[in-house]
Amino acid sequence: MFILLICLNNEANLMFWYIFFSIIGLIIILILIFGYPRKKNERIPCIEGLDDPGVTKAFEKMTKFLPFKMLYRKILSKLKKFQPNGLLVDIGCGSGNLIVRIAEKFQNLELFGVDISEDIIQLAKQRALDKSVDEKIEFKIGTAESLPFSDHSVDFIISTLSLHHWSDPLKVIEELHRVLKNNGTLLIFDFRRDARKFFYGLFTFATKIVVPKALKKINEPLGSISASYTPDEVNEIFSQTTFQNIEIHPYLAWMFINGKK
Numbered sequence: 001m002f003i004l005l006i007c008l009n010n011e012a013n014l015m016f017w018y019i020f021f022s023i024i025g026l027i028i029i030l031i032l033i034f035g036y037p038r039k040k041n042e043r044i045p046c047i048e049g050l051d052d053p054g055v056t057k058a059f060e061k062m063t064k065f066l067p068f069k070m071l072y073r074k075i076l077s078k079l080k081k082f083q084p085n086g087l088l089v090d091i092g093c094g095s096g097n098l099i100v101r102i103a104e105k106f107q108n109l110e111l112f113g114v115d116i117s118e119d120i121i122q123l124a125k126q127r128a129l130d131k132s133v134d135e136k137i138e139f140k141i142g143t144a145e146s147l148p149f150s151d152h153s154v155d156f157i158i159s160t161l162s163l164h165h166w167s168d169p170l171k172v173i174e175e176l177h178r179v180l181k182n183n184g185t186l187l188i189f190d191f192r193r194d195a196r197k198f199f200y201g202l203f204t205f206a207t208k209i210v211v212p213k214a215l216k217k218i219n220e221p222l223g224s225i226s227a228s229y230t231p232d233e234v235n236e237i238f239s240q241t242t243f244q245n246i247e248i249h250p251y252l253a254w255m256f257i258n259g260k261k
């Protein structure tokens, strides 16, 4: 009985320290995030390296890490709120990380993935095949500036982590507007350059220490966040286009942009 009491006591002690250190850890993280101001740096356009097989492979490796998985989960739960149906196109679909998940989760959609890189489209096709959703998705090589769709033909456009690579975002947005049906929906997810400094610390650490060599060479993922836009800049870009009906939802280091045609 006495031993049992000591054990219980030890367990209670352990639980106490576990909760204590968790709270201290959380407070330190919150201080690190909110104690430093947002970054104010000039945009540095970023060369897309996904047509280099080494970079493609390295990017694939990175997407297996938990933060990426959490990211796609967050985007999927955002997408669910829009209850998409009809034809959904993923612009800059990369190796299909998102669109394959969409195919698995949403049954009622006709799906297209478009990307500028031929190699990455091959990977996306392979991923769809591996996950047995290859019959649900069609992949096309194409640029966001000139999409392989007719006017007013698409119900939903999604694009993740691609906006900061578009060399002419105004032209792309006009193109998205052209292909969307009236009342069609646009959902873009990207980093925001004016992220909390903490995230620049994380991205610098990842770029210099964590990521495979091929990504270090092209300064990723730091290059991507430095090439991204601020919510104000996104607002300014859209204001110069026909796409007027948009909302920007900024978060700590990323943002969602959604709009209706």
Ligand SMILES: C[S@@+](CC[C@H](N)C(=O)[O-])C[C@H]1O[C@@H](n2cnc3c(N)ncnc32)[C@H](O)[C@@H]1O
Pocket: 048, 050, 091, 092, 093, 094, 095, 096, 097, 098, 114, 115, 116, 117, 120, 142, 143, 144, 145, 159, 160, 161, 162, 165, 166, 167
């Ligand atoms: C960082 S990857 C993101 C891939 C994917 N959306 C994801 O979230 O995993 C950016 C992708 O955008 C594509 N891309 C860049 N510029 C593009 C353009 N102008 N038109 C179409 N795709 C483009 C690249 O080839 C690359 O696959």
